[in-house]
Amino acid sequence: MAADLKIALVGNPNTGKSTLFNLLTGLNQKIGNFPGITVDKKTGFCKIGDDKTAEVVDLPGTYSLYPKSKDESIVFQILADRENRSHPDLIVLVADATNLRRNLLLYTQVADLQIPVILALNMTDMAKKEGLAIDIDQLSKNLGVQVVAISARNNIGLKELKEAIANAPSIPTQEPGTDIQVLAPEAIAATGQLIKTTNPYFALQVLHQHSEMDIYTPEQHQQLNQIASEHNFESSKIQTAETVARYRYLGTILSGIITDTGAQKKFIMSDRIDKVLTHKVWGFAIFLLILLFVFNAIFSWSAYPMDMIEEGFARLTDLGHEHLPEGMLTDLLLDGVVAGLGGIVIFIPQIAILFALISIMEDTGYMARVTFMMDRIMRKFGLSGKSVVPMIGSLACAVPSIMSARNIENWKDRIITIMVAPLVSCSARLPVYTLLISLIIPDEKVLGFISLQALTLMGMYLISIIAAVLVAFVMKFLIKAKEKSYFIMEMPVYQRPRWNNVLLTMYEKSKTFVFEAGKVIIAISIVLWVMASFGPSDRFERIDQKYEKIELQQDSLAISTLERDRSAEKLENSYVGILGQTIEPAIRPLGFDWKIGIALITSFAAREAFVGTMATIYSVDSADEEATTIRNKLKGATDANTGLPLFTFATGFSLMLFYAFAMQCMSTVAIVYRETKSWKWPMIQLVYMTALAYFASLIAYQLLR
Amino acid sequence: MNLSQLTPGERGTIVSFTDLEMSVKLMEMGCLPGEIVEVERFAPLGDPIAIRVAGYQLCLRKNEASVIIIS
Structure with missing residues (x-):
């Protein structure tokens, strides 16, 4: 499909960016790779106006253009490189209206790159409920760009957003924001000359993160390093100064725009729930119950569809053997290809169920609490709070669990989780254990009521979990971290799950x-x-x-x-x-x-x-x-x-x-x-x-x- | 005094940071000098902690909290 316009969705995590993406593109989306980088690229198509099609790309959520993880580094790389296939003609910056100032920090950075931008204020209905009134027109005037109030969760404002996209000018209109030049005048000038840009912020960003960018030649990297050392360019210090300056600028932009009447009402409910869900005793007890439910669901809900799939493929094979001419080709097709296909399709029920439950836990905000509770324990073994769910899911099947490890931002934590997840005893081992246990363990009872065979089976599960934790502990020392491990996470307020999602x-x-x-x-x-x-x-x-x-x-x-x-x-x-x-x-x-x-x-x-x-x-x-x-x-x-x-x-x-x-x-x-x-x-x-x-x-x- | 020394319910105003690299990340998340922070709760095992800052809830390890100087 050829698109008339390329749009990139940019925004903080937890702003409903992905929900908006799903709303805009529906099932008309695909997951691919950004060339050369191991980050999933979600693109989709969307009709704008009567006759235009836009290609929408959902960029990873980030709090700023300075990346904290590999996933986040893609945002600047795409926005910086005009030759990149995904470089957008227009950016839709999705911001959480209930926390505008922090969300607009990213806006000011993106706006300074001089790409046309529209600001989509999401969750405006929730902001209203909390007593936050935002003067949209004034905000739009102050920033010099179109501002649209939407609520992706409740499908509000989508029409207006599409109209804004259709009306968007092809040249940037944003008001100049913070004075960037003063941060490092000589270094910015020298970099601008080297990479031929008149945009001071672009030059500054390149100077900060060129080592992560592959659009420059080795000589250019060399020269950029030289500029940095010549002008005494201290990256962290300048970033700090920039952030402070941007917040100061936002202070003036936002003054008089937000009226807060019902202060902090949104937290009362969340706080009450948290008192129970992260309680010393109840918190863990409820978590254990939820795990039990997840485990049970993966096992028992999937049993019926899995049987059907198995039976279906067996019948297909039989039917094939009956009606197709006998011979090698038929055997290959039925016993090789069809059997292989059956082996894949059989996993779908478990994958679908696990991910349904995980996405409900994430949507509601519960996952963030699990991470919060478990981080301390998991950290000891080289894992993170976010490793809990993949590890539990592996009791059913390692395949969906390894896919779910993508929620772990820290590269090292994620690799270790992926590496040990298959050790946890999965459901495919069960028939093997059952057969072997019945062969070697006598059918006797211990203490009169506990079956020795069942005890052995439980022992096998225990052994697997202990092995996984120990191997993780060893890998903690063997694998070199690419980034410093830290844990700063936004705790979202509790919300109802979005069933479409x-x-x-x-x-x-x-x-x-x-x-x-x-x-x-x-x-x-x-x-x-x-x-x-x-x-x-x-x-x-x-x-x-x-x-x-x-x-x-x-x-x-x-x-x-x-x-x-x-x-x-x-x-x-x-x-x-x-x-x-x-x-x-x-x-x-x-x-x-x-x-x-x-x-x-x-x-x-x-x-x-x-x-x-x-x-x-x-x-x-x-x-x-x-x-x-x-x-x-x-x-x-x-x-x-x-x-x-x-x-x-x-x-x-x-x-x-x-x-x-x-x-x-x-x-x-x-x-x-x-x-x-x-x-x-x-x-x-x-x-x-x-x-x-x-x-x-x-x-x-x-x-x- | 730094943020990791507070107990739940206590609040303070951010003054500065002792770690430059971490300060960028914290400021991006809204922890600016002059902001009021309140410790909301500790995780069941004492670490990480959840704080209220800039109108939302943020959680961080005590390690990270200790670079935030408050008054």
Whole structure:
């Protein structure tokens, strides 16, 4: 779609900027990347007037043009670079009307860049309720730009805003604000000459943050550094002076514009709620209850749709096998591609539910309180208050949780959260644990009423959480912080959730997951399918000959199990099978034979594949059959080498530990790649988790043997 | 005296900052010299703290609060 006009939304966090963006663009939006920078770029299209289309980009929320995080640095880079594809023709500065002065600080900076700007005063209805009257016309006159009162939450003023956009002049009209030149006259002049700009504020900003900007050549960076040292340019000092000057300017602009009659009414309600929700005892108790609710919702609400999806894909596969011509292509399509697709779609219910609940918690302002309460504890382990939600979400599934870690502004805190989240025991490990526990733990009761098996299961969950916290603690020392860790956060007042936003978040996150992680998952599924279906041709020929002979002999006993014996033997001789035998020397000390090795390899796609693979290897009729069938088969299974029973307590426990720690989930690998936008972190994660799994199993097996 | 020494309910006026780099961030968030700050509550474990400043609620760690000199 070609746009007539490019608009950027700029504003502080918590001003309703994203709500306005959603209102303007509806479902007509997409998430991409800013070239070369690991920040999501949200763009959308919006009709302006009768015949014009505007491309709207939602820039990260920030309190000033001086960035505190990687996300925030994008704002100045886009606004500074006229050649950038996202450079706007017009800025809509979204400001919270209930806290105008602080919000206008960013306005004065943006206005000084000499790009046309419109000021959208959001939450004006709330300001009115609190007794704040703002003289919009006078404000507009003082600033020299159009000012529109809106309430994005209640869909008020959108028409007027669009009219203002349609009427916006293409040249800046803003009144000159603070005198910038006096801050560093010589340095600004020299920089202006070097980068050829007559805009003193632009020159000043470039001098401050050019090292973050890639539009300049190395020589230019060198020259800028020289200017800074020549003129004794002290960045922090000058920023302080600038901020003070801007606030002074705003003082004169705003005098007589705001009349406050019902002072601070808005806080009474919030304060009362906070007395309970951040209380020493009640605060934690309620938080725990909410967590329980979230955990339960992810597990139980998603069960039904997940069953439907599973069944649907199974039926699709069956239908395909019935109606499509038999052959390799059909098998690849159904058992490779469709199976892979099923493995992706199955996550959607959990992702949608987790993000619905998270977006409700954020919208209402509760998330800020959780962060406030938990920061102290989490900080000890190299995490932050904001890591709590991703960690809890990982009990259901690491994939949506890692996506939700984006709320963590501090880079180091976020990376550590992403790195340890997959250690927390997810729902995919549950079938593996259930099967193995039933094999090695007797069905007995402790103290007469606690099931020993349930106790073991709980122990596995505990082990996973302890491991995650300990690894985080170690990483705290290993990972170098790019920025100083600090915690200054606005505590928003409590508000009702916006259901449209909740729905949009569910849709957006699910879509992102399917398209981004989906590609990798499908690719690996196909590779695994090929490796499990093919082997060296001479071996496969021999198997086919052997079974043809059996078929000819008409031995009724052998024929009844013919097909599954044949597929079991084929799997053993496939490339996956050969690989299983190749890695056997390595996994032998953990108590595993090559058959378990095969299951470990197929589990790389997804942990739950373990049960199905074991079923195939041990020739259980079908994976859907009662779990007891598989269990009985496995109970009788003997070690392929020694002939002794395979599943001793030592082997079973060692295998459980392996599944607890190993990164056997390509969805997670794919999502970590997407979220960190490099292969470095998923690879480190893969290596450390595999090593952890290997040594934990090794030690456990050698001790218990 | 600095902001981290106040207990909930107490207030003071910002005079200056002891850390230049942090002062920029705090001023951007509305903590200007001359503003009145009131400590609203401590987190259940004593840190961070929530303060009322410039017409809204801000929370920060005691570490950051200690750079704000008040009277």
